[in-house]
Amino acid sequence: MATIPTTASGIAAAIASKQITAREVIDSYLAQITARESDIHAFNLVTADAARAHADAIDADIAAGRPIGPLAGVPIAYKDNMCTHGIETTCSSKILEGWKPPYDATVVSRLRDAGAIMVGKTNLDEFAMGSSTENSAFGPTRNPLDTSRVPGGSSGGSAAAVAAGFAPVSLGSDTGGSIRQPAALCGVVGVKPTYGLVSRYGLCAYASSLDQIGPFATTVADAALITEAIAGHDAMDSTSIPQPAPALVASVSQGVAGMRIGRVTDLPAGAEPEVIARLTEAFAALEAAGATIVDITLPSLSYALTAYYLIAPAEASSNLARYDGVRYGLRVNAVDTNSMYGATRAAGFGDEVKRRIMLGTYALSAGYYDAYYGKALKVRRLIAEDFERAYAQVDVILTPTSPVVAFPFGDKVDDPMAMYLCDIYTIPTNLAGHPAMSVPFGTGAHGMPVGIQVLAPALGEAPMFRVGGALENAAGGVK
Amino acid sequence: MTQDPLSSIIATDEQMLEGGWELIVGLEVHVELATKTKLFSGSPNRFGDEPNTNIDPVTLGLPGALPVLNKQAVELAMRIGIALNCRIQPCIFHRKNYFYPDMPKAYQISQYDIPLNIDGFLVLPSGTRVGVERAHLEEDTGKSTHVGGATGRIHGSDYSLIDFNRAGVPLVEIVSRPDIRTSEHAKEYVAELRAILEVIGASDAKMEEGSMRVDANVSVHKPGTLFGTRCEIKNVNSIRALGRAIDYEARRQIDVLDSGGTIRQETRHWDDAEGRTHTLRVKEDADDYRYFPEPDLVPLAPSAEWVQAVRDNLPMLPAARRTALSALTGYDTQSEAVIVVVERGQHDYVQAVVDAGGDAVRALIYVQQGFADAGPVPAVPAADLATLTVLERDAKLSATQAKTVLAELVEHGGGDAAAIAAAKGFEAMDTSAVEAMVDEAIAADPGAWAKYIAGDEKASGAIVGRVMKASQGKADGKIVTAIMQSRRG
Numbered sequence: 001m002a003t004i005p006t007t008a009s010g011i012a013a014a015i016a017s018k019q020i021t022a023r024e025v026i027d028s029y030l031a032q033i034t035a036r037e038s039d040i041h042a043f044n045l046v047t048a049d050a051a052r053a054h055a056d057a058i059d060a061d062i063a064a065g066r067p068i069g070p071l072a073g074v075p076i077a078y079k080d081n082m083c084t085h086g087i088e089t090t091c092s093s094k095i096l097e098g099w100k101p102p103y104d105a106t107v108v109s110r111l112r113d114a115g116a117i118m119v120g121k122t123n124l125d126e127f128a129m130g131s132s133t134e135n136s137a138f139g140p141t142r143n144p145l146d147t148s149r150v151p152g153g154s155s156g157g158s159a160a161a162v163a164a165g166f167a168p169v170s171l172g173s174d175t176g177g178s179i180r181q182p183a184a185l186c187g188v189v190g191v192k193p194t195y196g197l198v199s200r201y202g203l204c205a206y207a208s209s210l211d212q213i214g215p216f217a218t219t220v221a222d223a224a225l226i227t228e229a230i231a232g233h234d235a236m237d238s239t240s241i242p243q244p245a246p247a248l249v250a251s252v253s254q255g256v257a258g259m260r261i262g263r264v265t266d267l268p269a270g271a272e273p274e275v276i277a278r279l280t281e282a283f284a285a286l287e288a289a290g291a292t293i294v295d296i297t298l299p300s301l302s303y304a305l306t307a308y309y310l311i312a313p314a315e316a317s318s319n320l321a322r323y324d325g326v327r328y329g330l331r332v333n334a335v336d337t338n339s340m341y342g343a344t345r346a347a348g349f350g351d352e353v354k355r356r357i358m359l360g361t362y363a364l365s366a367g368y369y370d371a372y373y374g375k376a377l378k379v380r381r382l383i384a385e386d387f388e389r390a391y392a393q394v395d396v397i398l399t400p401t402s403p404v405v406a407f408p409f410g411d412k413v414d415d416p417m418a419m420y421l422c423d424i425y426t427i428p429t430n431l432a433g434h435p436a437m438s439v440p441f442g443t444g445a446h447g448m449p450v451g452i453q454v455l456a457p458a459l460g461e462a463p464m465f466r467v468g469g470a471l472e473n474a475a476g477g478v479k
Numbered sequence: 480m481t482q483d484p485l486s487s488i489i490a491t492d493e494q495m496l497e498g499g500w501e502l503i504v505g506l507e508v509h510v511e512l513a514t515k516t517k518l519f520s521g522s523p524n525r526f527g528d529e530p531n532t533n534i535d536p537v538t539l540g541l542p543g544a545l546p547v548l549n550k551q552a553v554e555l556a557m558r559i560g561i562a563l564n565c566r567i568q569p570c571i572f573h574r575k576n577y578f579y580p581d582m583p584k585a586y587q588i589s590q591y592d593i594p595l596n597i598d599g600f601l602v603l604p605s606g607t608r609v610g611v612e613r614a615h616l617e618e619d620t621g622k623s624t625h626v627g628g629a630t631g632r633i634h635g636s637d638y639s640l641i642d643f644n645r646a647g648v649p650l651v652e653i654v655s656r657p658d659i660r661t662s663e664h665a666k667e668y669v670a671e672l673r674a675i676l677e678v679i680g681a682s683d684a685k686m687e688e689g690s691m692r693v694d695a696n697v698s699v700h701k702p703g704t705l706f707g708t709r710c711e712i713k714n715v716n717s718i719r720a721l722g723r724a725i726d727y728e729a730r731r732q733i734d735v736l737d738s739g740g741t742i743r744q745e746t747r748h749w750d751d752a753e754g755r756t757h758t759l760r761v762k763e764d765a766d767d768y769r770y771f772p773e774p775d776l777v778p779l780a781p782s783a784e785w786v787q788a789v790r791d792n793l794p795m796l797p798a799a800r801r802t803a804l805s806a807l808t809g810y811d812t813q814s815e816a817v818i819v820v821v822e823r824g825q826h827d828y829v830q831a832v833v834d835a836g837g838d839a840v841r842a843l844i845y846v847q848q849g850f851a852d853a854g855p856v857p858a859v860p861a862a863d864l865a866t867l868t869v870l871e872r873d874a875k876l877s878a879t880q881a882k883t884v885l886a887e888l889v890e891h892g893g894g895d896a897a898a899i900a901a902a903k904g905f906e907a908m909d910t911s912a913v914e915a916m917v918d919e920a921i922a923a924d925p926g927a928w929a930k931y932i933a934g935d936e937k938a939s940g941a942i943v944g945r946v947m948k949a950s951q952g953k954a955d956g957k958i959v960t961a962i963m964q965s966r967r968g
Contacts, residue, residue, distance in 0.1 A: 083543045096542065103536050105543060204542035209774035237545050238776050315774055318574050321585030322540045326641075337633060341578055364576075364769035373771060 004028045008074045008168045008222045009249075012115075015073035018062065022055035022073030026117055029075045032165045033119070041141050042151075042161040044080045044090055046120040051075070054117045069115030071229060076111060077161040077170035080121035081128055082213070083202040084108055087118075091204050092136035093126045095323045095330045095348025105202020106237070107171060107213050107230045114229050119167050122157030126350045127320065128178055128206040130154050131422040134413045135352045142409075143186060145448060149406040152182030152422075155216070159186040162216045169217045169226050173203055175210045176308050177401075177426025180438035183216055184401035184451025187440045189223045189468070190216050192426075194458050195433035196241040198227075199234030205319040207312035208239075210430040220439060220468040224248040227461065241459070251462040252469035257290030259463065262394035262455075266297045268424050271403040274444035279400050282441050282452045285474035286398070286467065296390045296397065300382040304428040305420060307383070310363045310376035311431070316353075317360030323348060355416065384432045391457040396467050399425045401438040401451035425453060435461050439471040483706040486610070490660040490702070498737065500699045502729050503706050504665050505657035508672060509650050510682040511619065511690040512555045518618045518649035519546030519588065526688060530642035538647045540583030545775050548572075552649035553595070555681045556616045557781060557789045559651050560596030562675050562796055563611045569780035570595045572616075572773040577766045580633075581621035581641050589617035589652075591770045595779065601655075601675075602798060603667045604818050610656030621646040651681070657696065657706065662725040666718045669693055674797045674822045686717055693721055697728045699736065707732065708742040712756055714749045724749040728756050800826045808839045816847040824855030837865030838872045841881075849885045858892035867896035877955035879947070880905040905953060910962075913946070913954050917962045920945035932967055939963060 002020050005011050014020045030048050037043060058072050078084065081091045083101035085108075090096045104112070112118070125135035133141040133156025141156040143149040144164035151160040155172025159182035162170050172179040174192035183190025191214040198213045205211060215226035225248075232245035263283060271279075283293050325331035325344030332343035349357070363372040390397060402422055412418040429436040435458070438451035452471055456464035483503075490501045514524050520537035536544035560567050573591035594615030602608050622645050627637025653672065659665050673691060676684040684691040698709035712728055715721045727749075732742050747756040795803070800821045805812040807830060820826055825846050832842035845864060850857045867888065871881040880900065887899050920942045921928045930938035939960065946959050 083541075089542070091542070099542075101536075101541065101543070103541075200543075201545050202543040205775075207774075236547060238547050239774075314771060318576050318586050318769070318771070321576060321578065322542070322583065324578060324580075324585055326580045327539060327583065328541070337580060338578070361769065364771055366767045366769075369769075369771070 006165075006168060007219050008071065008217065009225055011074050011168060012071050015058070015062070016068065022058040022062075022117065023052065025073050026051050026055040026075055026119070029119060029165070029167060036144070036164055037166065039142060039147055040144055040160050040164050040166075041139055042122055042157045042164060042166055043077070043120040044092060044123050044138055044157070045088055047087060047118055050087075051117050051119050058115060058117070069113060071111065071225075072115030074116045074169065075119045075167040076116045077119050077122045077158055077167040078108060079124055079155050079158045079170070079172045081124060081173060081204040081206075082108055082171065083204070084118065084121065087121070089121065089204070090138070091127045092124045092138055093348065093350070093353070094137045095344070096204075096328075097137075097330065099329050101202070103202065106199035106234045108202065110230055116229075120161075122155070122161050122170060124157055125154035126353050127204070127316070128154040128173055128175055128211075129316070129352050129356055131177070131181055131419050132407075132409075132413065133157060133182070134409065135350055137350055140409060143406045145187060146406065146446070149408050149448065150185065150411075152185035152402070152406065154178040154182075155190075156182045158216050159183050159188055159190065162186070162188045162218060169215055169222055171213055171215055171226075171230070173206070173211055173213050174426075174430065175206050175212075175312060176430050177423040179214045179216065180426050180436060180451065180453060181402045181422055183438040184440070184449065184453075185406040187449030187451075188216050188218055189220050189437065189439055189472075190214065190451075191223045191227055191437040192429065192435060193227055193231060193461060194241070194435045195430075196239050197231045197435070197459070197461070199230075199237040199240050201234055201236040205315075207315040208319060209315060210308075210312055212430070220437075220465060220472045221249055221252045223437065223468070224252050224465045246459070246461055248461055248465050251465040254466045254469070255289060256286055256467055256470040259286075259291045259396070259466065260294050260394040261286050261291045261467065262296040262390055262397035263293050264298050264301070264397060264399060265295050266299060266301070267399060268302050270421060270424065271400050272405065272444055275400045275403060275405070275450050278442045278444065278450040279398065279452060282398060282471055282474070286470055289470050289474070291467075291470075294394045296393055298383075298386045298390060298428070300379060300386045301428055303379045304383055304431055305424055307376040307379035308423075308427045308431060309359065309420060310372050311380065313356040313360030314363045314373050315360065317357045317364065320349075320353065320357055352416070380431045383428055387428075387432050387434065387457065395456070395463045396460065397455040398467075399453045399455065401425060401453040405444040405446065405448035405450060429455055432458075434458055435464055437464055437468050439468050439475070441471055441475045482703070483700075485706060486657045488658045488660060494660045495702075496699065496729060496733065498733060499701055500729075500733050501702050502660055502662075502725070503657050503698045503700065503709070504659035504662075504725060505696040505709075506655045506659065506665060506668060507694045507696070508653045508655075508669065509692040510559075510653065510676055510684055512552050512649040512651060513680060513682050514549055514551045514555065514649050516549055516551075517647035518549050518552050518616070519647055522647070524648050525644070526690070528644055530640070530644060533644040534646075538583065538643055540585075546588060546773075548776060548779065549649060552616060553779065553781065554789055555649075556595055556614065556651050557786060558679045558793060559614050559653065559676065559681050560599065561786075561790050561793055562679050563596070563599035563601055563614060563653065565596035565599030565611060565614055567596055567781060567786050568593070569778060570615075571778045572776045573770045574773050576769040579620065580639060581623045581643070581646065583621065583643065583646055587618060587620065588773055588776070590615035601668065601671060603664060603671055604798075604801065604813055605664070605667060606813070607664055607667070609658045609664070609668050612654045612656050614651050614653045617650050617652060619645050619648040619650050657698075662722040662729075665695065665725055666722045669718050669721060670822060671797060674824075677824060678794055678797060678800075695721060695725055695728075697725055697732070698742070699729055699732045707736070708744050710742065710744065710756075711746045712749050713746060713759065716751065720749060720751050723751075723754060724756060727754060731756065797821050804829060804843070807833060808843045810840070810843060816843050819847050823850070825850060825853070825857065828855070828857055828861060831861035832864045832868065835862040835865035836869065837861070838868035841868035841871055845885055849889055853889070859888045860893045863888055863893045863896060870896055870900065874955060876900055876905055877953060879952045879956065883952070910958060913950070913958055914962055916946045916949045916954065917942070917959060917966065919949065921966070931963070
């Protein structure tokens, strides 16, 4: 048996050229899951039988000479807040435990059409609310690089699955950094595309105006490949950009010669010194590769976190109101309907979800709307204007992804503000609706990986991947 | 004098209620749009299907489902706006958050401070102008049936059944200004609105089936003072009930105020059988709906071209139809016959009868009297009715005979009026024969005749009745009366 490639593109090519079978690939990945999943807990559900059956079907197609998709045989894991037809989708919440959607999310059906094979549904902070995956109702996911540490979150399961070799690629969702931050903490590539580039249809909403689906991968090229596969207009999502998917893989190897890279001089403080050191090295590497570094300011950035923690909970309080015990999921019976709602939601939601529902309900209440939600929307506009000014001078902006490397379990879980600060560098792009990615770039404290974040203007995925590719090339030479 | 800022309309003396009270009414009318599919999903918008068959992930508010706005619903909503003289503006959708079992997402997608249609008005057939504050798009809820318990309400029921077929059906809520001063005008407003909605194809507007639902905001005050506290009356299921409910509620409020009490702002339920309103909920219990812009939808900004195209394709509205029918027949635009025929959408049919050579006035009256249940396009061919009107006009048939023939035409969906008349032995009587019958009738009832001569017009009935009986209905009533008048001298 030939060696199993470690990248999605390598796997797809090897299967299409009959060097290996889809079944061999899936068995290899399932074996890795069997070996390490009990230590990692990346998955809420491993769909091994269905994955093997799908692989056999692809092999049969190839044997019969029938056409196959561009990602035929590529194993992939989905964050467990993406609907999968007939397969349990829990959002890592007791309130949805056992719920089987009667439909597929658009990203899931697109990837299946492309031939990708689902290996399972990955763990997350309940309803994508958190930065460590400790808020899962089904127990935390552990960082494959150091199982005493968190993988980040909320897409911790998807990041860990790729980092642990359970799948070459996975999908996560990013509302305030939930793809990029765990990618940084687990040492993999994570991409949040432009808001509207990837359909949200079938993604269980946390904060609708911020949520965006994107990939995890071990290489920048694989991340570009999966972004291409899931992007493009979807009539089922009104906020979907009415354009076909852009070509991105070619950008990865184009280099950065002549590009202008923004360095934020008023970046909110708080990053670990090793993280700042890697950022400095990243600028140097890009400069050496032919880019120009341009100093810029983003003065409203320091308000982003506050605005986010009003807008996201406000939308969440409404989005999660549907979990009322009437139609699906958990129901705790009580004497009347209102008591049933209360009992169901009290038993079904975890503390962080309840905290955000209460925050959001308060922010939207009569008499408080203008002071909280209304003002947060104004900050959101200011941030967008700041970025607009900056992108008049630069093509992309470089920041750390996370101020800290992966931290031990329990370190921040009882201190919501400390946890919220993990997303201080990732949140602004969500508020602006822009794309951003995290690329592994050396290590920091305790030898844990550091991620460098590349920010780009709306639909600036191509320049973002150019810089991502250059950083990946340079990363081999750093600490 | 202080004038309330909400409305500058002042009741006339005869519109005032007893004791110097002025009635203030504003109406909120919800209409279900006659679209093929729902407001935000592809499920059919169809009344009366098996429960929970017209559903999908969006209708059920399943996790991950997203709304996509129905273009036909927007177009019908714009038709309503244009017909009500509204300004159509770029608008957005909001979420109205509250928990209820038949509300799948626990929020309703509606429009809040920036609706599609604003600042319109409706001129009633009687000439009164009622302002229309807004007409906005929103989605309907499912329908709950509470089983067991005494009241049929959710409290105390054994269990509840929910049908989500109606959930997501497009609604337009039309909010009038508080410009209505009598229950008659309220009824007239709803009748006219219903006629408009039918004419423009926006809704079948059936109050009985719930495709048109009317809530009335009712208050009373003394002219020159600010408006009184209003109560919202719900569960009004017919135009007649609307008039009764408003009259009852006005009386109730006046009684409270006259006895020194105060009106509490509340929602009240009209009980048609009891003929009274009950408290449903008081304002203090009202939900805080936490409206905020719906992030799953993008702003709706109909292009000027689209608005113009909708305007250009709008059919003739009832007011214009009344004017046309009035010009055709010489009847006043506010006459019962003109109003009723237009309300039924039968004005084109009257025109067709005239175009086929018929008599305009007789056509109008026949249609008013004989086609109440016939719908906008009666089965009787216009030419057949035209023939009948001409026979009567030319005195070939008496009015009574013509009525009989009309009934035959209606029953058989048409026919040759002359042949029917002949088959029934109807023939115009010559005047001398009628004169002889009149003289016989006078001789038979000299008492009635004496009264008639003395000026009692009612006494003519007895004489005319005898002539009709003797002629077996063939005598023309008008001719009989003319002969009697000439005999009286």
